[in-house]
Amino acid sequence: MPEEVKLYESPALRAVTGPTIRPGGLTLTERALAYCSLPTEAAVLDVGCGNGATVAHLRHEHGLKAFGLDASGRLLGTGRNATDGLPLIRGRAEALPFADSCLAAIFCECVLSLVSAPQAALGEWRRALAPRGYLVVSDLYARNGGREVRPESGALMSCLAGVTGSRRLYERMRTAGFEVLLFEDHTPLLRRLAAQLVWAHGSMAAFWKAVGGGCGDGCLDQGGRSGYYLMVARRGADDHG
Ligand SMILES: C[S@@+](CC[C@H](N)C(=O)[O-])C[C@H]1O[C@@H](n2cnc3c(N)ncnc32)[C@H](O)[C@@H]1O
Structure with a gap:
């Protein structure tokens, strides 16, 4: 069985994205913050925080009591080295070490499609x-509403892992007791990242080779079907079914 390749841990990707390992950097974080108007000192959690770039931003630029949680010891280590004292916790998105009803907001940036049991999470x-x-x-997300693709262990583990369509996302939110307030397409941010990767490596194929994965030129955009979205949902009433 080939070793699992975690795209988000690859220095080749982070050399292009910088500390935020996703399309658009803090653009959509800022957009969501403007939409939600969280009070200063509100307790928030960044699930799948990577090296904690969003956590640092939420704390230092927005005065929020932000925590980060991630499964990758490697990325958390990078974050701890970069910023002393950031509250970064090693853990799984599916089992948060937080009490019931204690958080004003959860951020989850370029992570949900990687989680193996998204409904449980x-x-x-x-x-x-x-x-x-x-x-x-x-x-x-799959802009053509395409079915979810979950590669076998050993395949390239990136944000492409469990990509699904918007209808399925809405269903998942409703089933879990969330009300979707906002859904926006931000695919140009994904295209910009793909262009930056091609600029840095010559082609997507060369980039995937540098990462050690097995994808070719069509992998990231899947013939133009992959998109990028921002969703803001709210915990609904307690009687969801
Ligand atoms: C594409 S990176 C995004 C990191 C960060 N949110 C950012 O935008 O810079 C995906 C992150 O999700 C984390 N992750 C994936 N599945 C996870 C899980 N089940 N529990 C916790 N973290 C997970 C990975 O370790 C990785 O740091």
């Missing part, structure tokens, strides 16, 4: 959110 995030608390998700 959404239920867990709902548990930790305060009533009417916000869930901010940005991620890849």
